[in-house]
Amino acid sequence: MTETREVDLLIAGQGAAAFAAGLYAARYQMDVAIAAEQFGGETAIGGMIENYPGTGDIDGFELMMKFKEQVDALEVPTLNSNVVGAKKDGERFRVELQDGTIVNALSVILAVGRERRKLNLPNEEEWTGNGVSYCSTCDAPLYRNKQAAGVVGGGNAAVEGAILLAKYAETVYLIYRGEKLFRPEPILLKVLEKTENVKVLLETEVSELVGSDEAGLTGVKLNRPFEGNDELILDGLFIEAGADPRLEIPNQLGLELNPDTNEVHVDRMQKTNVPGIYAAGDLTDGTDLKQTITAASQGAISALSAYTYVMEHPSKLGEEVEPVAASAD
């Protein structure tokens, strides 16, 4: 039987933005639920986090566990299922989860992050985790003492990945289709230039993944030869070609996008163009600094906006408790 829940606020996501929103919403005594199939978001798979204030160097998974524990302690329910549909239904939003649960929510915070860009080549999906990776920070140590690894991309993440991999693999090929690398931070470029075992292949694309189902990826074919070869033998290939905001649910709700970045457009209070719908974290154009700390900050702000909205609309919260001061203490 389909389960139906009524809440003041549904938060889609289980990353930094979502948990921070959950924490603040629970402290505003909202009737709130969090929904997402996968725990932790990108922070949890990002390896060591060295720039989150107050924690020192910490594994991203562990940091997200701390976020979740704080929310669990306030008894915010986590529904382990993704949002697959959302639409306005009278005063409320009717949100459908993958497992069939229907959540009728007065307000919604979307904190669903971004999808890593793929090359869309045959076998890419099958060999992910078996030679193909989208996270050099997470998987680079697996290539200790290996012969060769490739990195596809030309931005900061790709350059950072190549430098990191060069500490493990004997040779690293940085493969980029553009004429020059895509505006990497100058300091990264300097380090790259000094890293002798990284070979940069510009105006070059991976045209085919080579390997087998047993061995996984063993190499790649290139659209133009490098040092006379149109094939590179590789132990692993890292695809660091950027990420796109997850727009399925925002599109269903008719949310305005930033025309330049294709991210969900929000104002300084994380409001979208649809009253009652807020967005936070990497999904949005709230900041160019896509980091755990900014995602958490935007999550907190979006909870305040949702709280203010819900207080202005009929809800369980309005009936049962005195409004708490909407300040950040």
Ligand SMILES: Cc1cc2nc3c(=O)[nH]c(=O)nc-3n(C[C@H](O)[C@H](O)[C@H](O)COP(=O)(O)OP(=O)(O)OC[C@H]3O[C@@H](n4cnc5c(N)ncnc54)[C@H](O)[C@@H]3O)c2cc1C
């Ligand atoms: C390899 C790597 C290393 C990084 N290193 C650092 C670092 O050192 N320091 C730092 O500050 N930042 C780092 N970042 C960036 C940081 O991880 C992100 O900025 C941050 O995770 C963004 O948080 P978010 O909550 O917006 O999105 P995410 O963390 O991406 O979380 C999105 C959540 O939404 C869920 N979701 C997806 N679709 C749906 C749906 N339909 N319904 C419900 N839920 C859904 C996902 O499962 C996930 O739980 C790194 C990122 C990567 C990829």
